[in-house]
Amino acid sequence: MNSLHIPNELNQLLDEKNVQIQLSVPQLVEKVLSRNEGTLTSSGAISVATGKYTGRSPHDKFIVAEGSTKDKIDWGNNQPISEEAFTNLYNKVLDYLKTKEEIFVFKGFAGADKKSRLPIQVVNEYAWHNLFAHQLFIRPNAEELLAHETGFTVISAPNFKANPAVDGTKSETFIIISFERRTVLIGGTEYAGEMKKSIFSVMNYLLPENNILSMHCSANVGQEGDVALFFGLSGTGKTTLSADPNRKLIGDDEHGWSSNGVFNIEGGCYAKTISLTREKEPQIFDAIRFGTVLENVITNPETRIPDYDDNTLTENTRAAYPIQAIDNIIEPSIAGHPNTIVFLTADAFGVLPPIAKLTKEQAMYHFLSGYTSKLAGTERGITSPQATFSTCFGAPFLPLPAKRYAEMLGEKILEHGANVFLVNTGWTGGEYGVGNRMKLSYTRAMVQAALEGELNHVETVQDKIFGLHIPLHIAGVPDEVLQPNKTWSDAHAYELKAKELAEQFRQNFKKFSSAASDIEEKGGPIA
Template sequence: MRKASVPTPVSQLLESSSFINLSAPELIECALRNQEGILANNGALAVTTGKYTGRSPEDRFFVKDEWTSETIDWSRNQHINESVFLSLLKKMTQYLNHLHEKYVFRGFAGADARYRLSIQVVNEYAWQNLFCSQLFIKPTKQELMHHQPEFTILSAPGFKANPSFDGTRSEAFIIISLHHRIVLIGGTAYAGEIKKSVFTILNFLLPQKGVMPMHCSANVDQNRRTALFFGLSGTGKTTLSHAHGRQLIGDDEHGWSEDGVFNFEGGCYAKTIRLTRKDEPQIYNSIGFGAILENVAISNETRVPDYIDARTTENTRAAYSLAYVANARIPSIGTHPDTIIFLTADACGVLPPISLLTPEQAIYHFLSGYTSKLSGTERGIIKPEATFSTCFGAPFMPLSALTYAKLLNKRIKQENVNVFLINTGWIGGPYGVGSRINLAYTRAMVTAALNDRFDRSTQFTDPIFGLHLPLSCPDVPGNILLPWQSWHDRAAYECAARQLAKHFQNNFRQFKDAPTEWINAGPLI
């Protein structure tokens, strides 16, 4: 794609920008002076995002033009006219130009310099600029002097669209123009929209370079063996990748090239609801001065964060630099993985806690991307809802799903990778009847998978899903490994399992052009 010139309104805006690449202390001082947040007792900046406490996927669009009409998968992505984009661009730059202060971050997405993307983000709020400096990769002084942004993101929560005049669905909008190389984010203060917009751009660009972009976390052991954890928000990517005895490469977004794995980001964006030092010490101890607490309740008297309080949202978050993580691997690059774990939070309580997948089953479940949307992650979600999100990240994958599946299939076969499906959701019954699986058991299963502790000669084949189930796992009760054994009513389990299997089959019909061996790797009924 030919690089478009930066539109004149943006050039004028950047010329008048007040602050560029301020340090964390400087941005915190600005945020406190502007009354954007308060300091918690652990030193983190605590902020609230108002009406929007999660992503707003219905307000997210690509500009449809000659550059994207034949490349974007429009069955999964919304489009908007270029005239709407240009009109909002002009209005937003005028809005930002009238602000007394605005903040610019210039840096990179991608730890591997061969594939990194140069970005700049213009923020209305100092705290959101701090978010960018924590989540993206900071340039050196020399790199900053010669920084040439390939994409510009404008974020102005105070600028709200008028749907009647502006052509949007609501006051909030996230519009990506791949031709103009600009992202507009208005009407919402949820910082995750900035992060995921950059991720989406990389998911469009990198496959053209033979790099597999992935919605996954990654870590590495002392023998440099890398593991990947795929999954949607709330399935445990961040929690399980922050593991004792392993170095964290990254918690959410990575690329897999011919040479290995690399992080897209320079920080983590962890869910904090019910966070405790005991259960998740790596995350808990990473939240300090320079970190951001988003929508976390803070005591007025003591300024102590209350990670239990979910009155504002279940989707409370902490944003912090990898430099704050005691076991982080910097630079955040790893070898080819030898283990991949797909994480699903099954609200039906049907899928087993752990399954071993064949290469064909791995691609089937990657394309299916079955999980449950957990409360608060998106607007309007108040209890777990079963869903299929292809590639474990459909909202961020602009190309055909088969493009990503073919890349992953190639990598798995080249490197002879072991693939597991782990259910971090419910056992013993569906949501409201069963219970969410104990985190300690999940950690034990992950450890066994990473250390190849499963005896493949004593596996049981699930008669409905065709999954290969281990009959034992160190430190895990044997009665939960076969999921029907934890249900009080075996007939009720089989009814729920067959219903879920049919949902899998119905969903997979969209991939009628997939290879036969992938299609046949699904449920057996």
């Protein structure tokens, strides 16, 4: 991966006098303010609005169908676009950027492990996008910058809009990955998260090629060097449970697991800020300081104080800051092999146990399933809890067939003796609207017991429907809470609801059945 991958057209653009390369955070903040791209808040953070798009545009994401890669891509999970369409759009975007008074370039890395990191460069129309890249990716020191040879380039031109009839896109917006050209091309959207997640998608392709498992999870390490991974979709408590004052954060979202251990793919955090308070999440609150990028957060025009409860623009308000803004971290962001892996789910049906120990096959099954539930009122048209599944807890970012990632996880669990647990942070004693949300104090006690190895050899009982192995006793948690069938007042109603969810697991898993029938047989529901 070197500069030879950079096409000549791009080299010509980057030689122009209007190119600002590797500006510092203060310089970028000055640019953002002078160009009226954002405003300064009371904490020194930059506040910006992303316009029409306040989240990712998954239907506008493509991978170029190229000779060397097209047979490897899972086209059932990814949209192809032709090489011709990509080349034409690429040239149009470069011509467009040549007309700008300034463009901004960041050079850095994806991957904290120097043996497998990817040197990247990010080319931006907006100064605040370049500031975002500076905060989210790994920043080089002076020596590393001098030796930097780009392995992948992100080009982001938010104000360039595609013509679907001509350009082969579905709308004015496009996020296109070309693995042969080593390029991500983004246009028609100001949402900065597209840059972050595109590089994650790239790493999800490149790392497995080197026998490194890429993972959408948070990770931390204990005082004895014991490593824990936390997988979970939005609303399951991943951020809350991985932020432990007694453990150091490796990273909050994207990791690789190599033969050396776990490493953070990123150099920063992209935290949700809706309803943020210092009392609830002090680490995130205090990380929002000079240089942080606040996306779509409404601020008081006079005091410049952010109102984190205001969802006028979106519920998906965000803060982008370097991981060094958090005190309790490990540097560099690398550690050993995981001792404990936690899959988090917020089961609104109230039938999954609050914690269960998984066999290797069950771990692979629940990894492929990636289950949680959407609640009534969270989306238009949802009037009761609905099961939702995201393969490997990150379906939109997986270029390769899902079974590839699951098999790698199974191999690494077996090789390194990691213990895997399914933790339900959702409902108990009945489904949403009838039962109650699991007490956070109980969940913390269960996770703590798992992390400290107390559950590795405890007596368990097997759930009769899901086949999960449930501990009978955990200090600080009432025994009856551990078995969901005992928390329901109506045992028959519990069984009906549990079988209903088990059937939804089976229906979802049909897309893997031909390739992963062995995993389903050994790891799926048993009734």
